[in-house]
Amino acid sequence: METLLTPAFVTALLFGAVTAGVPLLLAGLGEQVSEKAGVLNIGIEGMMLAGAYAGFVAAYYSGSFLAGFVAGGLGGAGVAALMALFCVRLGMNQIVIGIALTLGAEGLTALLHHFQFSRSYPRLDAAPALALPGLAEIPIVGPALFSHHWLVYLAVLLVPLLAWVFRRTHLGLNLEAAGQMPAALDAAGIGVLATRTFAVLATGFLAGMGGAYMANVGAGLFVPFMTGGAGFMGIVLAMLARGRPSWVLVGSIVFGLSLSLTTAFQVAGVNVPTDVVQMLPFLMVMLMLVLFARHSGLPPALGLPYVRGSR
Amino acid sequence: MGKAPVLSLRGVTKRFPGVIANDNISLDFRAGEIHVLLGENGAGKSTLIGVLAGMQQPDAGEILSHGRAVRIGSPRESLGLGIGTVFQHVLLVPSLTVLENLMLGRGRASRLDRAGTLRRFHDLSQALAVSLDPEAKLGALSLGQQQQVEIMRALWRGEGVLILDEPTSMLTPQGVRELGEVMRRLRGQGVAVIFITHKLREAYEFGDRISVLRLGRLVGQLGPERLSAMNQEQATDEVIRLMFGSPSGHQGEAETLAGRGIRRRAGIIDRSGEAILRARDLSTVAETGECPLREVGFDLWPGEVLGIAGVDGNGQKHLAEVLAGQRMAAQGSIRLGGVEIGGTDVGARRRMGLRYITDERLGEGTVQPFSVATNLVMKEIGVAGLWRHGVSLWGRIHGHARERIREFDIRTPSERTPVGRLSGGNIQKVLLARELGSAARVVIFNKPTYGLDLQNTKLARDRIREGADAGLATVLISTELDELIELADRIGVMFQGRLAGIIDNREGVEQRIGLLMTGAAA
Amino acid sequence: MSRVAAGVLRTLIPIALALGAGALVLLALGADPIDYYAFVLRRGLLTWSGLQETITKLAPLLLISAGLIVAFRAGIWNLGVDGQFLLAAVVTAALGPALVGAIGRYPTLIVCALAGAAVGAAWSLLPAILKARYGLNEIITTLMMSFLGTSLANVLIKLPFKDPATTVPQTETLLVPDRLPRLFDSTIHAGVVLAVIVILLVHLLMTRTAFGLRLQVVGANPRAAVHAGLNVGRLTIATFALSAGLAGLGGAVEILGVWGTVRADWNPKFGLLAIPLVFLARFNGIAVIGFVFFFAVLLIGGESASRRMGVPTFFILVLVGLLLVFLALVEYLDHRRRERTKS
Amino acid sequence: ASAAEVTKIAVMVPEQGTDFGWNQQGVDAARIVAERFGLEFVPAEGLGYGDVRPTLRELADEGASLIIAHASGYNTAAPEIAVEKNVAVAIVDAPGSIKPGLVADYTLSGHQGAYLGGHLAATMSRTGTVGIVVSGEPPSWNSQSAAFALGAKAAKADIKIVYAVIGPAAYGDAAGGRRVTEQVIAAGADIVFGQGNGSSFGMIQAVETTKAVDGGKAWFIDVIGDKSTIDKGHLLSSVLWNMVPVYTAMVNDLKAGTFGTKAYTIGLADNSVALLKTKYIPQDIWDGIWGMRQQIIDGSLKVEEIYDAQAVRALMTSVSAQE
């Protein structure tokens, strides 16, 4: 039986874990930016889906993956713009709007797909892989981790970059203040609304890229509802990470691996329902929460609209 | 007087639902002049500041900067006009360090310039004669220190106008003196200082010009020449006349309002009986940025007022909370009327007649969006009379509220008004009305007159005195020495969590307390 | 009177706008909006047969909403109702058929309803304790528990509770005659009445009792609650139990009234609709009934209309999304108006 | 049950009838039958997996003579409504609940075809390993997975069979379908038997973009529908289902008053199950398969039916454990 667990297979498992993890990573990092700035972005699922659709359409007709990802980011940012308008500028309820945008995006993309593609189901070619010289030669791990589409490396580089932005730049301070004490940011002369708008748009762009990656690299095509809750996973990851990008990375790796683990178990002939394996990551996280439960340190202003000079 | 105004208000009006906070106000602020704004709670001082700082948009009127009409649409535009503001309520980010708070707003997306900021930080620390750890998390600092950071930030760009909204309310006498020095120095450098306070002594001491607001209107001004012509007494009388429109017939009132001729409580305390409240080596564990209690103990007899002096942040908060039952002591015992209550909760202690009037009126004292009526019964939800079998009798609850509002003269549109809409003084009256009921035996006051205007301060102090005269045992925590001297029978000093020597409130007590406060004789 | 009229108007205008936006989409799909909406109304509201379906749909949504009202008013964001609902449903479906033979119809119904509520409450225990003891944010924990609950429900259905009689992974079935009684000769089951009563009771509980007021204080300002001597920890746990218990009851009622069984991978995700509606109703139980009814009409009618006009059912999602946005807009404008006038 | 006049048939499917699979085949077949008998035809698509009683009742009220509830998820609700509304319904995967005149069951299983598919795969596999990827584990797919494994086994005793489920409720998880398929190919499979609605397009994508471990081309064997119109040269075959005979029989039985007395099935005999012949299948191999088809039809070769997920997995394990 173990003969099935060949190097090639292990490589594929790790490779798959990465492809499954990257959308979560992008969504989680994106959500983290919004949450830092005090916006609970429940609409991220819709942003991913919009990104997936826009990204696929662009990549399919232009034949360029780059175009696909840019379009995906813009698609996500488009939905985010609505979120920013309603929730940041007007201060409407973030949970209602978030859910509304998600439902709307699900329906709209499904409709568009229905009339555009449901007879032909067009598919992209394999995404070009960028093999990192040297690293990619390492047996098993090399091809699994260091021979991916460039967006994967970009997503991973985003982790230290964001960490740096959060801790070393004015933008980072502004975001932190917008979530911790918006009035203080305002008093310091930085527009809270603009800061949050910026954050939400950034979230939408990242989530959209995540969706586009899922469609163009992960699946190679678009089907309705294909994000299947990845956005909500992103929200959970962002909250668990408590503002630390590196934890989002860890989280998405764990979930990616657990998906591959499901397959590994089955191929290894371990006879358990997939649902059981699916529960593992959540069980792990809950366990960690129970063991190391401390204040989850969410921004005090999270979810609250800011109105200058109101009592 | 040749100085041209750097900043002027022309017929500025600002309305809020139910109130006209600023009513057609015209004022000039001149370079090198300390301009004091006086007025009751709710007179509209902070609103006026909000307008200048770009936090509030006036409904009518215009603002002139160096004679040029300007629109201050946002705080940034205010800063752009060289206006630095220290708001009444600290506006800093607790989760950031001092340095980071100072860097806030100095850029958009660029890199942080720690080195440069640190240099300026040290310069200003010198100028302001303060010593702060730039890397300390702001949330870990005492309110006084946080305010120093605010002032530093307001002065960062060497602003032309510096606005200080009740900066002295949480400073020690020493701190107030230092702040005065700073203001004078800035005046010397040609800064126009706008200084809001409720303390007439400070107004007279530091002010070159005093403007008085009343019910949103500008009711009078004492220019430099008139002010310098008057002695403190005349000035205060004049100000009080303006503030309360009380004809100089009520000299007595004026005197007490001005805090002159303080009558010490003549209450002769009978200490032969058993103390009603006995605290023995109470200690607590501190979270970050708090000062714990260290073996605090005292006795308190009925009708006695025990004053607790000390610089803010020396354990007063923990003491109050431990006594009230909001915080469990790590060790020690508390006996109320001979019964050990160390293990009981707030409710039980309240039922036994222990009351606590917190200094955090908004933070924990009230639920701002809830009505005055609800806040008045917040500590006895479910009591018979207002509830039957757990069912709320809203009719009675509102009736009860109307009584209290009348009795304590709470200024509110109605008992259904959200308490957050009331001015500081009236919120405090709500707390007093809630705590000083019939069944009270021991009352703990924490900074009861903090932020209150003269009238409300007088009202609060009268309540405390009356209570004590009626046999209430009172613990009075305050950073204001004259308040303690006016009300307390004995005064103890908190220093670094310890309660240093409790002494009788006699002549010359000031010096000894002053020493104890700095830990000298501790 | 005129205030009522104004209020109605303020709600109707945005609904009209939302339907207008939807109409544009319909035109793009080559369908006649008038016909579509006419079908929606006829099926969802104007025909007795359709109305029965609409009303039947209220039961689970109202019970979940009731649970949400309790939590939200206490400032606790229980976003895990779907997991609580699902687990309760599975346990009910497993218990019902097993019991009915032994103890008869009505005892079974009662036991199952209670069991469902208990299961729902139990599933919120961990988040409740983590919140009460360590102040751990419940949005994360309840979401996690919801994911967990969904998977666990499947495992239960596929392993211990699987009906051996069928190849389909589902529990045994509680037969129609053993389910909740139906009202008169309609297809509406008694659970709907229960749901309406429950949500009204919850409304009274929160607005007219000491317990409700305590919860609201905790919700509005936990520090004030501590200052007032309320046992925040215990109240928090009580809130979770009540909230999740009601969601669980919703699951039980849906099974006892409609399904009789649960199939693997079934997850109606009622929470996704109930949560926004409860917000739109500003946690007011009576208003929630109105909103839920409105959307039930939309779901029942929309499905029929889509079928009749050959519009893909995806369109209903778009319509729901649009309506939520525009209703949120009313809520917002109305809120602003109150802010301006209230004093 | 007495003879009834049949005027109108309705078919209910959970997703849009454009998936080249379960939903599309069901709707198309019903349409064909309706036309053949000159009946009014009502398709109800995209109903999802929630409560379909409202739709069932409405269709009954509209006077449908027969409602085909084409999803195993509907097989509890439909019989209930059949009794409530006294309307004839057809359900899948619940032979136990047939009722004369009211409820007929048609358990769709292409296991016979899948057996042939497994044979084809095993004989054509270069790597000696074939894969099975499913998006979920409904009975009809389980039986095909099992039959495929048995067929492969019969063709090559030492064949390795890699079985993988994408995840719970992953019907639309295209990315998951592709990921898992790629992993199965990496595990050595050069021919993948894939079952899944939306996700099966991800599987095809994987086969199209991944090389088998021997560096050669990977193949896909599809189920239910015929995707050759959108094939890019990797579709080896498909276990085709044709519900027309079943639905035809139902209508006839309805007219004859014998509806609900028997359970309908699809099979090789009447070509309602067939293996798709593509140009990639060498003639000699195809001939062998054709012969085997005869044996199955005349009963000399029995194909075991296994519907339970656990049993299927057990089978896979044992199958691959034997080497």
Ligand SMILES: Nc1ncnc2c1ncn2[C@@H]1O[C@H](COP(=O)(O)OP(=O)(O)OP(=O)(O)O)[C@@H](O)[C@H]1O
């Ligand atoms: N081009 C940019 N790159 C990075 N961050 C930006 C950029 N533009 C704006 N931001 C961020 O957005 C926030 C708001 O910027 P800014 O203060 O200019 O808005 P504003 O004009 O004051 O807003 P408003 O007009 O709403 O008051 C800041 O935190 C800044 O970091």
Ligand SMILES: Nc1ncnc2c1ncn2[C@@H]1O[C@H](COP(=O)(O)OP(=O)(O)OP(=O)(O)O)[C@@H](O)[C@H]1O
């Ligand atoms: N944001 C607001 N919304 C509603 N009413 C307000 C608001 N801000 C101030 N008010 C009201 O305007 C009036 C003036 O308030 P303001 O804070 O300016 O008084 P103040 O002179 O600063 O009082 P204090 O000495 O207590 O600080 C008060 O009646 C207050 O209730």
Ligand SMILES: [Mg+2]
């Ligand atoms: Mg601006």
Ligand SMILES: [Mg+2]
């Ligand atoms: Mg003020």
